Amino acid sequence: MNRVKELDYLTEPATLLSAYLMRGVPVDFYLPTGVEALSDLSLLLINDGQDLPVMGFRQLLAGLYATGEIGPVLCVGITAGTDRKREYGVAAEADYLGRGDRAENYTRFIIEELIPYVLDKYGVTGFHDIAFAGFSLGGLSALDIVWNHPERFSKAGVFSGSLWWRSKDQDDATYDDDRDRIMQQQIRNGYYKPGLKFFLQCGLMDEAHDRNQNGVIDAVDDTRDIVNELMKKGYRPEDLSYLELDDGKHDVATWGKAMPVFLKWGWGGRNVK
Secondary structure, eight states: OOHHHHOOEEEEEEEEEETTTTEEEEEEEEEESSOSOGGGOEEEEEESGGGTTTTTHHHHHHHHHHTTSSOOEEEEEEOOOTTHHHHSSOTTOOOTTSTTTTHHHHHHIIIIIIHHHHHHHTTOSOOSOEEEEEETHHHHHHHHHHHHOTTTOSEEEEESOOTTOBSSOTTSTTOOHHHHBHHHHHHHTSOOOTTOEEEEEEEEESOOOOTTOSSSOHHHHHHHHHHHHHHHHTOOGGGEEEEEEEEEESSHHHHHHHHHHHHHHHHTTSOOO
């Protein structure tokens, strides 16, 4: 029998009422077929899940799964709310405009409400591993949550991440990249956490700004600096994947091109039997 017809992905929408966010959170489940033991699944949470249908995520997943290029992974797309700029960010510190002030609430929603809900929904006590990914500000959020909760997560996927997130306006005369970018500082002041892996993507057309006038756009500088900080902590090349797309823009089409690379990097070793 044709493997493509045997293996596919089913989608199911749901709305989870969150006490921490004080709203209903729409989520979409992408469930692989043909899996006998759901506890053998990997779990991938994705911020800005509303972008997934636009990139044809289900079809992309199904194609990779059917051809054995990735193993089975249950994906959960989390639709962003109207308070996206408050809920996404770095939980430990809001940016210089106060954005991200509800990121701690969002973190608690993910860990204390969403993951238990998924476990209960599928009747399992755990997953093979849990990863978290996101786009733009959602990518920063995913990285922050994974970095600070290594007991829960194994991988972070950051697509065009808002890694410029800073504690001081860059136009302030005292602004300094090494001191005022929040996520870079958090990694620098943190410690090596065994078992974590990181995928970071950015494009050379992500933006046009070059605040330090070094001929490299800020998005690339900020992403490369995250990679450098992680390497200084002790992460090896096999723990890190950095994808820089020459024609990459800050848009869903670019993230759709990068998504198969991320999925094969994260779950290509768990091929379907």
